[in-house]
Amino acid sequence: MISRVHxxxxxxxxxxxxxxxxxxxxxxxxxxxxxxxxxxFGPPRGAAIEEVLVAPPGVPLPIHRNDPARxxxxxxxxxxxxxIADGVRYHFWTFNGSVPGPMIRVRLGDMVELHLQNDPASxxxxxxxxxxxxxxxxxxxxxxxxxxxxxxxxxxALRSGLFVYHCATAPVPMHIANGMYGMxxxxxxxxxxxxxxxxxxxxxxxxxxxxxxxxxxxxFDMKKLLLEQPTYVLFNGxxxxxxxxxxxxxxTGDSVRLFVGDGGPNLVSSFHIIGQIFDNVKxxxxxxxxxxxxxxxxxxxxxxxxxxxxxxPGTFLLVDHSITxxxxxxALGQLVVKGPAASGIYRSISSGPMxxxxxxxxxxxxxxxxxxxDALGDGKRVFGQICAACHQADxxxxxxxxxxxAMSDFLNADHQRAIGIVLHGLSGKITVNSTxxxxxxxxxxxxxxxxxxxxxxxxxxxxxxxxxxxxTPADVKAVRAAGAKAP
Numbered sequence: 001m002i003s004r005v006h007x008x009x010x011x012x013x014x015x016x017x018x019x020x021x022x023x024x025x026x027x028x029x030x031x032x033x034x035x036x037x038x039x040x041f042g043p044p045r046g047a048a049i050e051e052v053l054v055a056p057p058g059v060p061l062p063i064h065r066n067d068p069a070r071x072x073x074x075x076x077x078x079x080x081x082x083x084i085a086d087g088v089r090y091h092f093w094t095f096n097g098s099v100p101g102p103m104i105r106v107r108l109g110d111m112v113e114l115h116l117q118n119d120p121a122s123x124x125x126x127x128x129x130x131x132x133x134x135x136x137x138x139x140x141x142x143x144x145x146x147x148x149x150x151x152x153x154x155x156x157a158l159r160s161g162l163f164v165y166h167c168a169t170a171p172v173p174m175h176i177a178n179g180m181y182g183m184x185x186x187x188x189x190x191x192x193x194x195x196x197x198x199x200x201x202x203x204x205x206x207x208x209x210x211x212x213x214x215x216x217x218x219x220f221d222m223k224k225l226l227l228e229q230p231t232y233v234l235f236n237g238x239x240x241x242x243x244x245x246x247x248x249x250x251x252t253g254d255s256v257r258l259f260v261g262d263g264g265p266n267l268v269s270s271f272h273i274i275g276q277i278f279d280n281v282k283x284x285x286x287x288x289x290x291x292x293x294x295x296x297x298x299x300x301x302x303x304x305x306x307x308x309x310x311x312x313p314g315t316f317l318l319v320d321h322s323i324t325x326x327x328x329x330x331a332l333g334q335l336v337v338k339g340p341a342a343s344g345i346y347r348s349i350s351s352g353p354m355x356x357x358x359x360x361x362x363x364x365x366x367x368x369x370x371x372x373x374d375a376l377g378d379g380k381r382v383f384g385q386i387c388a389a390c391h392q393a394d395x396x397x398x399x400x401x402x403x404x405x406a407m408s409d410f411l412n413a414d415h416q417r418a419i420g421i422v423l424h425g426l427s428g429k430i431t432v433n434s435t436x437x438x439x440x441x442x443x444x445x446x447x448x449x450x451x452x453x454x455x456x457x458x459x460x461x462x463x464x465x466x467x468x469x470x471x472t473p474a475d476v477k478a479v480r481a482a483g484a485k486a487p
Contacts, residue, residue: 101180225266
């Protein structure tokens with residue numbers, strides 16, 4: 001967190017820059033203001049419209065008018081302390097108190113009258129640069145606003161597309177890194193095709209003095225910013241912002257439109273939804289449309305409009321496919337699709353041990369090692385093949401990402417719950433040995449047999465300093481038959 005002395009210096013620098021660039025901007029307008037024509041800045045036909053802003057991932061309603069209008073948009077810059085992850089707080093700088101700031105939705109040809117207020121409690125001057133603006137600094141030149149003040153300017157929406165906005169007060173990277181970004185959609189005159197659901201997602205990289213998941217109030221780390229080594233890479237400003245109870249939702253057969261942006265300030269996003277193929281992608285938020293896309297590249301300060309159909313029920317993961325960021329830095333969300341099974345598109349055919357003779361090499365190796373033929377040996381095999389990748393070979397897990405199985409109070413407390421987790425997967429928040437985790441455990445019930453699940457759980461319970469115990473294939477079969485879901 002920046003000190004008050006540094007904040008005052010930075011604000012003074014920002015105000016000086018404001019004076020310089022504003023004098024140039026207004027000098028360019030001098031003598032022209034009184035003579036400007038209605039084609040340039042006169043209010044379009046119809047009454048002024050007050051933009052109704054909603055918090056992300058919500059999206060303003062589609063536009064259904066035929067004529068351009070004067071649209072009044074009110075934003076307030078606020079410096080707020082809130083959680084960036086469970087038990088971790090951070091001093092965010094925001095538009096309207098959220099990261100990203102609310103999405104603005106206007107129509108091609110609209111005159112936008114933007115009011116920018118700076119909360120009197122702020123320590124810094126702030127402004128706004130909208131990539132949809134054709135004018136000096138995208139509006140930044142006329143919107144540097146000290147705490148307790150308001151700036152008003154107007155611009156005509158001359159190009160349709162999805163555009164990023166952000167604070168551009170010095171030091172610009174620091175303001176963006178603290179969460180000061182959002183998006184503005186300029187709809188074409190004919191509007192966008194109807195979608196059953198629309199959502200707003202922005203990725204950003206955050207630089208804290210503490211390590212990933214270090215608890216308590218964390219301050220901004222300028223050295224990490226300069227090295228482009230973020231502590232967190234997040235969707236919508238918080239780890240878990242789009243998971244569990246906050247996951248995006250849809251029904252089978254729905255058309256879904258995502259407005260996806262990358263606030264940066266440094267990293268490019270390789271946006272992907274595991275188990276989905278994008279029907280249409282408006283590349284960089286413009287007019288070029290790509291079809292049948294698996295992963296789309298979104299530059300820092302850029303955006304993309306993604307359209308798809310959710311045909312199969314289940315939980316689909318939103319990730320930055322620079323995949324370390326998803327599973328070890330927080331860039332992970334969920335799209336939960338409900339509806340009837342789509343067996344003609346996707347279904348499990350069978351699961352269980354390999355047929356006799358299917359893998360003679362593996363069988364001959366097992367025969368050479370008699371310990372792999374008993375329950376604990378089979379459990380050790382399954383653990384090494386599947387579990388160790390995330391929970392590590394010694395069961396200690398990965399701090400901040402995957403919980404430990406060693407000496408696990410969570411595992412030892414409820415064996416039936418453990419069976420349910422392996423069968424049906426787990427998403428959401430859990431606490432293991434007094435530490436919070438929110439990683440995603442995949443579903444293994446279709447991949448592993450009842451015997452394999454029983455054996456691997458028995459192996460874990462009797463190793464890694466756990467309390468012991470036995471889980472039988474009959475136990476697993478009973479939980480499977482009951483359809484018990486992991487909490």
